[in-house]
Every structure is written in structure tokens, then in C-alpha cells.
Amino acid sequence: MPSSQKAEKTEYVWLKWSDKQMHIMIEDKDHDKYTRTVGEAIAACRAYERIAEFRQQFEALLNLLKKWLNERPDKVDKAFLTVRDRGLLFLVVTKEVRYDDKLEDELVELDLAIGNNNDFSEIDLEVLALPQTEEDNYGSFCYPEYTLKF
Amino acid sequence: MPNEVQHIQWALHNLDVIVYLLAEPTYCDWTATVSFYTALHIVDAVLFAQETSPDRRHGFSHDQRRRTLKKSAKYQELYRYYHKLHKHSEVSRYLKLSHGKAMFFQQYMTWEEVKSVLLRQQLTPLMLEAAKLLGEQSANDLKDATASLAKSCN
Numbered sequence: 526m527p528s529s530q531k532a533e534k535t536e537y538v539w540l541k542w543s544d545k546q547m548h549i550m551i552e553d554k555d556h557d558k559y560t561r562t563v564g565e566a567i568a569a570c571r572a573y574e575r576i577a578e579f580r581q582q583f584e585a586l587l588n589l590l591k592k593w594l595n596e597r598p599d600k601v602d603k604a605f606l607t608v609r610d611r612g613l614l615f616l617v618v619t620k621e622v623r624y625d626d627k628l629e630d631e632l633v634e635l636d637l638a639i640g641n642n643n644d645f646s647e648i649d650l651e652v653l654a655l656p657q658t659e660e661d662n663y664g665s666f667c668y669p670e671y672t673l674k675f
Numbered sequence: 676m677p678n679e680v681q682h683i684q685w686a687l688h689n690l691d692v693i694v695y696l697l698a699e700p701t702y703c704d705w706t707a708t709v710s711f712y713t714a715l716h717i718v719d720a721v722l723f724a725q726e727t728s729p730d731r732r733h734g735f736s737h738d739q740r741r742r743t744l745k746k747s748a749k750y751q752e753l754y755r756y757y758h759k760l761h762k763h764s765e766v767s768r769y770l771k772l773s774h775g776k777a778m779f780f781q782q783y784m785t786w787e788e789v790k791s792v793l794l795r796q797q798l799t800p801l802m803l804e805a806a807k808l809l810g811e812q813s814a815n816d817l818k819d820a821t822a823s824l825a826k827s828c829n
Contacts, residue, residue, distance in 0.1 A: 610738040624763075624784045626792060633758050640745040651741065653762060655770065656783045662770045 540566060579647040586639070586648055587673075590615055593635055594675055600628050602657060607672040612649030618663050622656045629654060682720035683813045689713040690820050693794070694827045703789050704767035704780035710798050711764030714757050717801065717817070718744065721753065721808045737761075749808070756801035763793055790828045799824060 540549065545564035552558050561569070587606070594604050594617075603618040617632065619625060636652040639645050655663050677685065692709050696702045722735060722743065735743070744754035767780045784793065802821050806814040 610736075612738070622782045624788065624792070626796075629759055629762070630755075633755050636758065637745060637751060637754070640742075649742065652758075653765065656766065658770050658779075665769065 542567060575647060582645050582647050586613075586645060586650070589639070591675060597628070597631075600625065603663070604675040605663075605667050605672050606675070607667040609651055609666070609668070612651060614666065615650055615652045616663065616666050617652070617654040618658065619654055619656055622658075624656065625654075677719070677723075679720045679723040679810060679813055682716045682723060683809070683816055686713045686716040686720065687816060687820055689716065690824060694823065697790070697827045700786040703784060703786055706789050707760075707763040707767040707780065707784070707793060710793055711760045714760045714798060714801050715740075717805045718753060718757055720813060721750070721805050724809050724813070725749070753801060753804050753808075756797045756804065759797050760793070760801065794824060794828050 540547075540563045542563070545562060545567070547563045548560060549563060549566060550558055550560050551566075590604070590606065594601055600619055600621075601617055602620045605614075605616045607614050607616060615635075617628075619628060632652050632654050636650065639648065639650050653666065655666070689709050689712055693706055693713065696706045696709065718740060719735060722740070726743075741754075741758075744750040744757060763784070766783055770779055770783075799821050802817045802824075806817045809817065
């Protein structure tokens with residue numbers, strides 16, 4: 526935009542909570558129409574904000590988990606992030622079949638740190654370390670459509 | 676729905692099963708599974724004793740229980756043990772090799788480790804930690820039970 530040209534002023538349709546019972550109609554590019562109350566539109570905006578927040582936190586979570594894994598290349602064979610119950614599952618498959626108490630301690634501390642960090646307020650994460658095992662076994666913990674392999 | 680005392684009675688019953696299993700070193704996997712269900716009843720007894728709202732005292736799913744333990748500072752030490760016991764039970768129940776489930780669990784954790792790590796370093800401290808958060812009778816019952824368990828592990 527040339528600097529001499531004045532920026533176009535944004536015009537707003539202002540919907541207020543005091544009009545929460547009022548019905549509105551929204552039409553999209555395909556001319557599909559959505560009728561909602563103002564109260565429902567406000568709830569949808571809040572949900573959108575939470576989704577945006579979740580996406581941001583999810584990216585931060587991935588970076589944190591990658592860092593945790595990179596610090597333990599001698600112990601971890603594979604790792605996945607998948608869904609379980611109402612949240613996420615960070616699944617670690619160790620290189621050894623033997624139980625590793627130290628790794629388990631480190632994993633539970635990671636679990637507590639994430640669970641009590643406000644930067645991950647939208648994230649519900651469970652952690653699980655499985656011993657070295659066949660794919661059928663650890664695969665049964667992974668939701669096929671929603672699994673990310675590190 | 677069971678109350679604090681009933682959960683502790685269930686836990687003590689499960690501890691009797693653990694003592695019974697300790698006589699035979701074949702059942703590492705079942706010892707792990709029963710240990711987890713013992714811990715689960717102890718944790719539910721604690722939540723019954725400590726939580727005030729009715730929906731939080733009763734009917735916790737695994738998911739709700741885990742979240743509640745993790746988020747409150749007073750339960751975090753309990754959670755550290757509970758988490759490990761839960762994990763061992765998942766290994767014992769869901770992982771297998773073509774030559775059998777029990778064989779796999781013994782590769783993961785030997786009979787000696789079941790006694791020294793799982794029972795002495797995880798279930799016993801969970802019981803003692805829980806005793807701090809329970810009523811006097813339940814706390815005494817759990818402390819007595821840790822003594823019996825220690826004796827059976829020898």
C-alpha cells in the first residue's frame with residue numbers, strides 16, 4: 526500500500542453479551558448459512574481461542590519432548606505421541622527389556638513438570654515407558670490415526 | 676460407592692493375595708497386577724478422606740484419578756509411586772511374547788526385583804505416604820500391613 530494512501534478503516538459488527546438471546550445468521554463463501562444466538566457465537570469464539578492456545582502449547586510440548594528424548598539417546602529406542610482416554614500419551618519404548626528405575630524417575634518428573642506448568646494448561650498428558658518389545662505390543666497403545674512418531 | 680474404610684479393607688485383602696503369591700516365585704506378573712490394584716484402593720481411600728466435593732470422593736476414572744494426583748502438591752509423592760505401579764501392571768497385563776506373558780514380565784523384572792523394587796521401594800512407601808493422609812484407624816491398618824509385607828518379602 527502506498528504510504529500516502531490512508532489505511533482502510535475496519536468496520537465491526539458488534540455483538541454484545543447483553544444481546545445473548547438475539548439470533549444471528551452467518552453466511553460462508555459457499556453460501557451455507559449458520560444461525561446461532563449471540564451467546565453461542567461468543568462460546569464459539571472462546572472455543573476458537575482455546576484451539577489457538579492449544580496449538581501453540583502443543584508445538585511447545587513437541588519441542589520439550591524432543592529435547593527430553595535427545596538427552597537420552599542411549600536409553601530410548603522409539604517414542605510416540607498419541608491419544609489416550611481424554612488426553613495425550615507420550616509413549617517411550619526403551620532399548621532394554623529390563624526395568625530402568627532411573628529412566629522411570631525422570632519420566633515421572635517430566636510428567637509432573639508438564640502437568641503443573643501453566644504454559645501447558647490446555648495439555649492433558651500421560652507418560653508411559655514400555656520395555657523393548659515387539660511392534661504388536663507397543664502398537665496396541667497407539668491410536669492409529671492420531672500417532673506421531675519422534 | 677465404597678468409603679475410606681472399605682477401600683482400605685479391599686487394599687488389605689489384596690495385600691493378603693500378594694503375601695500368598697510371594698510364596699511362589701512364578702507369579703511376578705500377578706504380583707505386579709495385584710500391587711497396582713492395592714495402590715488404587717489406597718489412593719481412592721486417600722481421595723475419599725481428603726476431597727470434599729461428593730463427585731471427587733466417589734467414582735474416579737483412571738484418567739480423573741491421575742489428573743487429581745498430579746495437580747495437587749499434597750498428592751505428588753503418592754503419584755510418583757502410583758504411576759510406577761500402574762506402569763508395571765500395564766506391562767504385566769498387556770505385553771507378551773510368543774512364549775507367554777509371565778516369561779516376559781520376568782525378563783522385565785526379576786522375582787528379586789519384584790520384592791526389592793516393586794514391593795519395598797514403591798508399594799511400601801506409597802502405603803506410608805497414604806497413611807499420612809488417612810484417618811487414624813486406616814493409617815494404623817496400613818502401617819501394620821507394611822510390616823507384614825516387609826516380613827513376607829524377606
